[in-house]
Amino acid sequence: xxxxxxxxxxxxxxxxxxxxxxxxxxxxxxxxxxxxxxxxxxxxxxxxxxxxxxxxxxxxxxxxxxxxxxxxxxxxxxxxxxxxxxxxxxxxxxxxxxxxxxxxxxxxxxxxxxxxxxxxxxxxxxxxxxxxxxxxxxxxx
Amino acid sequence: xxxxxxxxxxxxxxxxxxxxxxxxxxxxxxxxxxxxxxxxxxxxxxxxxxxxxxxxxxxxxxxxxxxxxxxxxxxxxxxxxxxxxxxxxxxxxxxxxxxxxxxxxxxxxxxxxxxxxxxxxxxxxxxxxxxxxxxxxxxxxxxxxxxxx
Numbered sequence: 302x303x304x305x306x307x308x309x310x311x312x313x314x315x316x317x318x319x320x321x322x323x324x325x326x327x328x329x330x331x332x333x334x335x336x337x338x339x340x341x342x343x344x345x346x347x348x349x350x351x352x353x354x355x356x357x358x359x360x361x362x363x364x365x366x367x368x369x370x371x372x373x374x375x376x377x378x379x380x381x382x383x384x385x386x387x388x389x390x391x392x393x394x395x396x397x398x399x400x401x402x403x404x405x406x407x408x409x410x411x412x413x414x415x416x417x418x419x420x421x422x423x424x425x426x427x428x429x430x431x432x433x434x435x436x437x438x439x440x441x442x
Numbered sequence: 443x444x445x446x447x448x449x450x451x452x453x454x455x456x457x458x459x460x461x462x463x464x465x466x467x468x469x470x471x472x473x474x475x476x477x478x479x480x481x482x483x484x485x486x487x488x489x490x491x492x493x494x495x496x497x498x499x500x501x502x503x504x505x506x507x508x509x510x511x512x513x514x515x516x517x518x519x520x521x522x523x524x525x526x527x528x529x530x531x532x533x534x535x536x537x538x539x540x541x542x543x544x545x546x547x548x549x550x551x552x553x554x555x556x557x558x559x560x561x562x563x564x565x566x567x568x569x570x571x572x573x574x575x576x577x578x579x580x581x582x583x584x585x586x587x588x589x590x591x
Contacts, residue, residue, distance in 0.1 A: 318463055325469030332473070336480070341501045341508050341549050343579035348569050367558075411558040418493040418554035420561070421580060425495035439562040 344424055346435065361404045365391065366440060367411040371419045388422035395430040407432050410440040485523050488512045493554040494583035501577055503547045509538060510579075513552035517560055528563050532571040539573055551579040 360378040367373055375384045375394060386394065399405045407427050411420045420437070427435055490512065501508060511531070512520040519526050521534055539546045548568060552561060568576060 318466065322462060322465035322469055325466050325473060329469055329473045329476070332476070338505075341505070341510075341577070341579065342498050342582065343501065343549060343577040344495055344497060345499065345501065345575070345577045348565065348574055348576050350574065351569055351572065411562070413557060413559035413562070415558045416554060417552050417556040417558055417561050420558055421493040421495055421554070421578060424578065425497050425580075425583075428495075428497035437562075437565065439558060 344421065344428055346424075346437070357406055361402065362406050362408045363395070363398055365407060365409045365423060367409065367415050367419050367423060369412050369415045371415070371422075373419075373423060388419065389426055391423055391426035392430040395427055395432055399430075399432070406434040406436060408436045408438065410438045412440045485510055485520075488514055488520055488551075490514060490551060490553040491555070492579070492581040493552070495578075495580040496583045498580045498582040501547060501549065503545070503575075507542055507545050508547050508549050509535070510549045510551055511535075511564065513550065513556050513560060513564065515553040515555050517556065519564070528560075528567060531564065531567040535568060535573060536571040539571060544572075544574075546573065547575045547577060548573050549577045549579045 362378055364376040364378075365373060366376070371388070373386050373388055373391065375386055375391070376382065377398070395405075395407065409420065409423055409427075424435065424437075509521065512518075514520070519528065519531065521531070526534060535546075535548065550561070550564065565576070
């Protein structure tokens with residue numbers, strides 16, 4: 302007990318660097334794994350080819366007119382009766398109508414001043430309902 | 443010149459371990475290299491508010507076969523960071539479409555408030571360029587947020 306501090310400390314006076322590589326590799330692998338390349342997404346449609354016009358029987362068309370306020374007017378084939386609905390009701394209407402007429406075509410006519418998002422809402426509802434025969438037009442008057 | 447202790451007693455000073463101190467440097471170098479060289483997109487994002495849709499699906503096409511057409515709220519059209527007028531679109535897209543072996547997919551990235559008139563003109567331009575596959579770029583909308591609206 303008489304002698305103190307005569308033994309040299311065995312603890313190294315350097316910062317331990319041996320685990321540094323592990324840390325760096327861990328970061329490297331973490332970033333390699335978590336990097337997600339943003340994939341393009343959206344609503345796919347197929348445009349008609351130029352000069353490709355098809356005569357369609359009026360009764361096979363579901364007329365959908367989009368007004369600048371976002372109100373959607375639905376008219377079935379030859380009937381003059383107009384039904385005012387909101388965009389998300391289109392899904393149910395399409396499902397109902399296509400069940401009775403499998404050849405149904407959705408004719409979406411958008412008012413030139415209507416914001417693009419209302420057309421997307423209707424297109425979204427139609428695609429959610431599984432419609433594939435969709436015609437996009439601008440409302441002419 | 444007597445050799446002390448026969449000259450065989452000194453231990454070699456060379457360490458018997460693989461030097462690992464530079465391993466960290468190598469790893470960091472790789473880390474920084476990949477961080478710097480990673481390129482996410484070829485054209486710059488423009489200031490638009492995405493329309494949202496529930497039926498949003500991923501485009502099943504290689505990134506190099508996708509051409510983005512940006513339509514800003516003011517009506518400005520940008521392709522590959524270059525502004526164009528509406529009449530120029532078909533002239534620009536036509537050759538690119540032919541180059542891609544008719545595999546090009548056009549991703550229309552329009553602001554949600556753009557009047558539909560602009561979108562209709564754009565579609566007509568694309569039709570005259572012969573493009574068939576078009577995607578309206580949207581954000582995925584959850585059913586919950588839809589119901590709240």
